[in-house]
Amino acid sequence: MTNSATEAPSLYLYHPSHVLPAIFAALVGISLVIHIFQNFRYRFWRVTFFLCWGGALFTTGWILRCISSYYPANLNLYIAQSVFIYLAPPVYSAAAYNLVGRLMNYLPMHAVLNPNRVLIFFVYVGAAVESITVAGAAKNAAAGTNLNEYKSGGVLIAAGLVLQAVVECLVVAIVATVHRRASRTRMAPRNVKTLCYTLYGTSTFVLLRCIFRAVEAFEMFGNLGCTENCGPILSNEWYLYAFELGLMLIFTFWLNLLHPGRFLPKDKTRYLDLDGHTERFGPGWLDRRSQWETFVDPLDISGVLKGQASHEKYWLRSQAWPICKDGSFAEGTASNRKLAVPANQDVLLAETDEV
Template identity: 75%
Template sequence: MGPDTEKAESLYLYNPSHVLPAVFAGVVGASLLLHIYQNCRYRFWRVTFFICWGGALFTTGWILRCISSYHPTNLNVYIASQVFIYVGPPVYSAAAYNIVGRLMNYLPMHAVLNPNRVLIFFVYVGAAVEAVTVAGAAKNASAGSDLDQYKSGGTLVAVGLILQAIVESFVIAIVATVHTRCSRAQMLAPNVQMLCFTLYGTSTFVLLRCICRAVESFDMFGNLGCRKNCGPILSNEWYLYAFELGPMLIFTWWMNLLHPGRYLPRQKQRYLSPDGRTERMGPGWIDRRSRWETFADPLDLKGVLKGIVSHEEYWLLENRWPVCKDGSFATGTATNMTVTGNDKELASLSPHA
């Protein structure tokens, strides 16, 4: 097989780099290992598990990309690399959704929706987005000369990216609402402010990645079936590293440098009192509605319209809930790295005490 034939049969529109995928697989993998260490250190697995899962998927994608660069005509490896690279970022985003939920558990008086339904709500939406994206990436990668399949795959990818961008915009709006309410109530403690800025930043990078990838997908429609001179986005490898890898690399390392386990309590029943300094161990979020109603109306729009909230405002009864004796995350005197008496305190509390 001559070089011209090899080039014609290549699944890439350029000569893929062998070195860059290997280097960045190592960088993403190093961040994954550090996340695992920090989750163990702060015992924060329930909140940030998805960072590790997303890191594992994303690292696998770049390893497969490296293998695919040596075998540019191997369709199976190419499809696998495309799929894993596409699915990693939405899973990373699920970690941010979980952090938003835990932040609202910490600040229940400023919660926009039921904190215990945030992850479930966004994960269901994210699962739908991911299913669309994976289906599109697989169809697009395996289309070959089938222009209809190529177009339908690109359409699915673009739809998935647009939906992801909408979800990220909604997350930013929720964080901004909590941030504003805390500021007005003079409860903007340093840890709350740091978490809000972290969530703004990471969600913005996911949003940037979605926009750039959507532009790439739309560019496919104008160049259906091309194998050369396909425009700068499809014909240059550096776009992939700049707009797919770059934002998510910053996302994962940002979460490592400012790990939420340093700023939020492990127990979701632990909340910040209205004085902005003291933390108490409360009963947790208590919604008077049925479980199905909280799923159907997570924003409690019915209660808003009636002017009657559907949850218990337990933070108004300060004296009923014990003060946490191990310090406060708001003042930087508490940590998740040690087992404290508050764990026993929590076990002794009744949700309706």
Template identity: 60%
Template sequence: MSSTSASDGLYPYHPSHVLPAVFSALIGISFLWHIYQNFRYKFWSVTFWMSWGGAVFTIGWITRCISSYNTSNVDLYIVQTVFIYAGPPIYSASAYNILGRLLYYLPMHAPLHPGRVTIAFVYMGAAVEALTAAGASTMASNTTDLAAYQNGGTLISAALVLQAVVEGLVVSVICMVHFRTKRVAHSTPPNVQRLCITLYGTSFLVILRCICRAVESFTIYSSILSCAEGNCSPILTHEWYLYSFEAAPMVLFTYWLNIMHPGICLPRQNKRYLDLDCKTERLGPGWVDRRSKWQTFVDPFDLSGMLSGQPNHESFWLLPEKWPVADGSFAQGTASNVSGLTNKSVNNGQTMPSSELV
């Protein structure tokens, strides 16, 4: 990696051959680890996006490694730019799914329907992904057209700002759930505590990445003409910015979610919830909305119910005697998503078979 401003082909510096290979290996290992853990915990419905994001991000860095030896190849440059930019928003979609599953697990503390919270964040993430892909492809394919290149940078800037806003909303929901759980039980269950800390940390890494990438993008926007004259900002002519503020945070993100995999902390079933004693887990009916389909379509987040102080969902957790005790407890460390490791628990003298929990 060069520290000079000398350019090489499509790059405003001499790209490193070693670092893309190193990060390709690191991200690829994490990607394979995610696949293994998804099979182990059968958690594909929640953390599928980690595997998809890992595939996209790994392809981006492998292509960058190849591109570093073919610095004038436009197609390779476009692919590595688009895929490296596209990976992080896909990773974030997995965090949104994890948050949704946490809300299903703690329905009494969910501010809105858990499924709709997830869908809202995923749709916002999709908007980020669309803007990112459009901006990255425009920039990469118009390195000699300053106006088009600047337009691509504008799209990237908008995507980064939007993603930072979404992550801020995610953190606010996590804080709300974390606070409410601690207020009720006076201490947060270990599995919830662990998951909240993980989501705080991964969101911080994404926000850090967004801020640094936004600074880079706005630098491109403000100094595009001077850069064309050979006076580029150091942010654009030093490759280490990319590895320090794009690659490194996302590598930490993926390994953090591997080490603290949500399949260790949460059940696969979205009808399984934590009782108000923060120890017992029960098999409830899931989130039940009393409104008609047209009402839920018009007001998907039940804003009318929240404003009136009378939400339209069933507070099934207030009648724990109606719902059977689940097999083991993730809150107490006696349950597992791994086949054969789930402990049996007794409810009114009857054992809940593991097959009923799947």
């Protein structure tokens, strides 16, 4: 598409909006500011840092798109906005992965795998998704009339999308397993249910976004070298706003409204007792294997085959651990804003270490 007979050809297959990127950059930026405020308020940075990082990337991407819309033939701006917009959703997803791990720290008796290895495992996979996606987006944006580059970029994007979708399905399966186990033992109070439903919802949005990008990729392959009327998604900007921006915007504002810091303790050694409402300070997840073994085998398949789990079931010795005196997240009476630690916690932990 060209703006006039004398101007360089536009890199967009439509006339990009100047106003919409600015409006939505502001909305994403507002969500980012709220996340930063909430992370300070609930002291939950270790768990939901990725919401802020993803928000910063997404805001930057839409600001760059707004600028790029005024210079549609500028290759560097076009590449930059494409890369940042593609990069943000996998980072948002990393926040959900971290939350899954913290949920299993809270319900260690129902954990599917080592909660302390969830983030490492999924973040490494997420890093692979980001690397593949960014490389593909950069190749696509810079391909111009080079069909081979355009095709290789599309292949990378498609591979990243497939991997992202597989990861999200795995996350949903893990959350569903923990949710089912907790419900069967009457250990699914309101805070646990809220977090599970939130994770189902956010993962669904990421999956829908992957489907949209996959359809877009197939449309690209079917219109290699096309410069006009290249299919509904490629030729209409609103699809991008509805299925990329819209879904991620709901994702981030959902977590603003139901911030995990309201429902889970920031201390990962704090867990829900078997009665379903009392909370105690335990020693945290104790795995007798080396870090390398827990990374290679996070599901402890070797322990299952041997008939003996490799982690300590400390929750079966409830009386050995101090009760949290500041209330209970399960009953909605505790808060991360002022988390009190029993004065005798260190003494009791020291005593149990000797057992």
